[in-house]
Amino acid sequence: MYNTNLSTMKKILFILFVLFSIGKLHAQEANHDSFIVKNLEAKEAQYAKIAREIWENPELGYLEFTSSKLLADELRAAGFTVQMGVADMPTSFVATYDRGGPVIGFLAEYDALPGLSQDAVPFRSVLVDGGNGHGCGHNLFGTAVVASAITLKEWIDANQIKATLKIFGTPAEEGGAGKVYMVRAGLFDQVDAVINWHPGDRNSADASTCTAVMQGYFKFYGQTSHAAGAPERGRSALDAVEAMNMMVNMMREHVDQESRIHYVITNGGLAANVVPDYAVVEYMVRHPDVMEVKQMWERVKLAAEGAAMGTETRVEVEVVAGIYGLLPNETLAQAMHKNLTLVGGVHYDAEELDFAEKIQATLNVPKPPALTLAQEVQPYRLTHFPASTDVGDVSYVVPTVGLRTATWVPGTAAHTWQAVAADGMSIGYKGMMVAAKTMALTGKDLIMNPLLIREAKQEFETRLDGLEYAPLIGDMAPPLHFRKDQNKVR
Numbered sequence: 190m191y192n193t194n195l196s197t198m199k200k201i202l203f204i205l206f207v208l209f210s211i212g213k214l215h216a217q218e219a220n221h222d223s224f225i226v227k228n229l230e231a232k233e234a235q236y237a238k239i240a241r242e243i244w245e246n247p248e249l250g251y252l253e254f255t256s257s258k259l260l261a262d263e264l265r266a267a268g269f270t271v272q273m274g275v276a277d278m279p280t281s282f283v284a285t286y287d288r289g290g291p292v293i294g295f296l297a298e299y300d301a302l303p304g305l306s307q308d309a310v311p312f313r314s315v316l317v318d319g320g321n322g323h324g325c326g327h328n329l330f331g332t333a334v335v336a337s338a339i340t341l342k343e344w345i346d347a348n349q350i351k352a353t354l355k356i357f358g359t360p361a362e363e364g365g366a367g368k369v370y371m372v373r374a375g376l377f378d379q380v381d382a383v384i385n386w387h388p389g390d391r392n393s394a395d396a397s398t399c400t401a402v403m404q405g406y407f408k409f410y411g412q413t414s415h416a417a418g419a420p421e422r423g424r425s426a427l428d429a430v431e432a433m434n435m436m437v438n439m440m441r442e443h444v445d446q447e448s449r450i451h452y453v454i455t456n457g458g459l460a461a462n463v464v465p466d467y468a469v470v471e472y473m474v475r476h477p478d479v480m481e482v483k484q485m486w487e488r489v490k491l492a493a494e495g496a497a498m499g500t501e502t503r504v505e506v507e508v509v510a511g512i513y514g515l516l517p518n519e520t521l522a523q524a525m526h527k528n529l530t531l532v533g534g535v536h537y538d539a540e541e542l543d544f545a546e547k548i549q550a551t552l553n554v555p556k557p558p559a560l561t562l563a564q565e566v567q568p569y570r571l572t573h574f575p576a577s578t579d580v581g582d583v584s585y586v587v588p589t590v591g592l593r594t595a596t597w598v599p600g601t602a603a604h605t606w607q608a609v610a611a612d613g614m615s616i617g618y619k620g621m622m623v624a625a626k627t628m629a630l631t632g633k634d635l636i637m638n639p640l641l642i643r644e645a646k647q648e649f650e651t652r653l654d655g656l657e658y659a660p661l662i663g664d665m666a667p668p669l670h671f672r673k674d675q676n677k678v679r
Contacts, residue, residue: 243328247301247321249672250361282358290351299331309613311547326388366510389593396522423464433496511661521590557600596620
């Protein structure tokens with residue numbers, strides 16, 4: 190009887206000990222979360238100021254000298270070691286805070302888009318004719334990542350935790366594929382997991398796939414002549430461009446239905462009465478399967494060669510980007526979704542609500558979504574979106590996770606003046622801070638839970654299924670002139 194009672198007592202004490210330990214762990218977890226969230230909230234005005242400064246100085250890909258320096262200086266002042274100009278790109282950087290332990294990477298973007306100049310008002314108001322604008326919210330993107338990393342660094346210091354943070358300043362996401370060159374240079378080789386985000390019109394932390402893409406210029410060279418006085422002497426480079434476009438358009442019937450092919454003539458000649466001796470067309474080819482993209486690109490090149498042959502011109506092909514689709518990681522995505530749900534969405538005050546209603550009135554959609562969508566966190570799911578990002582290449586060399594937050598008024602599309610307007614005011618800043626908190630909390634989870642990293646790596650290897658990553662760009666140098674040349678041909 191005595192032994193039975195003693196055994197029962199031991200079991201009860203053991204259960205109480207386990208419950209006490211679990212309760213203590215939960216309390217510690219809550220304290221860590223509180224430290225991170227309060228730290229970010231205390232500096233919200235500071236980070237909003239940085240985001241606004243980048244917004245006011247929108248710089249195109251590979252030309253983001255002011256923006257990259259601003260973010261790098263902020264990290265350096267916080268105690269990070271910063272290396273500028275990595276992978277032969279002057280506006281790239283890697284900022285490192287090394288305290289041993291797991292290595293957690295963050296991706297920062299900061300390039301703008303051409304032709305999207307816009308004031309932070311709910312009606313079309315161009316600041317600079319033909320000027321640039323942050324129509325994809327990269328002023329918020331880069332700032333949120335810096336805010337998240339600095340907060341994690343302070344949390345590491347306060348708790349004497351072993352961990353290493355690496356912030357990758359990645360230029361030219363909008364067409365120049367800066368991350369691909371950083372991957373090729375081996376900068377992610379020792380990283381355990383990578384965190385990133387993107388502005389949007391709602392809050393979600395889905396495990397996502399997207400399309401791979403090849404992008405480049407087809408430059409045709411002909412022979413100039415008077416279009417009326419001596420047309421027989423001319424060989425029109427513009428004819429070659431139009432012939433190529435016609436053949437590619439016919440090719441659309443004979444590609445997989447998930448394919449996307451876009452083109453724009455960036456130089457079609459200078460005067461109607463002069464046979465153009467130079468013309469340029471830019472092409473982008475997309476598909477979820479990277480091998481399908483490579484095959485389609487070869488077919489587009491054949492169309493260009495045929496057009497040159499038929500018009501007695503000459504063609505040169507300049508590849509400016511080649512990127513993989515996203516390799517999803519549900520282990521990491523579910524962890525990030527948990528933290529996004531904890532943080533919650535974006536709540537408008539009266540002034541922001543008025544701004545949002547006026548923005549929605551300008552949207553070309555039959556029925557815009559409810560503005561309360563900005564407050565909600567979307568259910569977790571595995572999704573695909575048909576656009577592309579150079580984060581894809583990173584995801585094929587290290588487990589990678591991302592999220593989207595409601596920096597734009599619900600219903601707003603990316604690359605629009607409505608997105609630019611929200612990116613430069615409080616709605617954008619609120620969404621940015623939701624992202625910063627979620628990323629920092631997810632980084633904390635990765636540091637505190639080695640099993641999470643291990644499971645993410647196991648899923649990563651399973652999804653790769655033996656595929657060996659090889660950059661689509663081959664050994665080409667970064668196209669640092671990409672946006673400069675684009676401006677010239679316009």
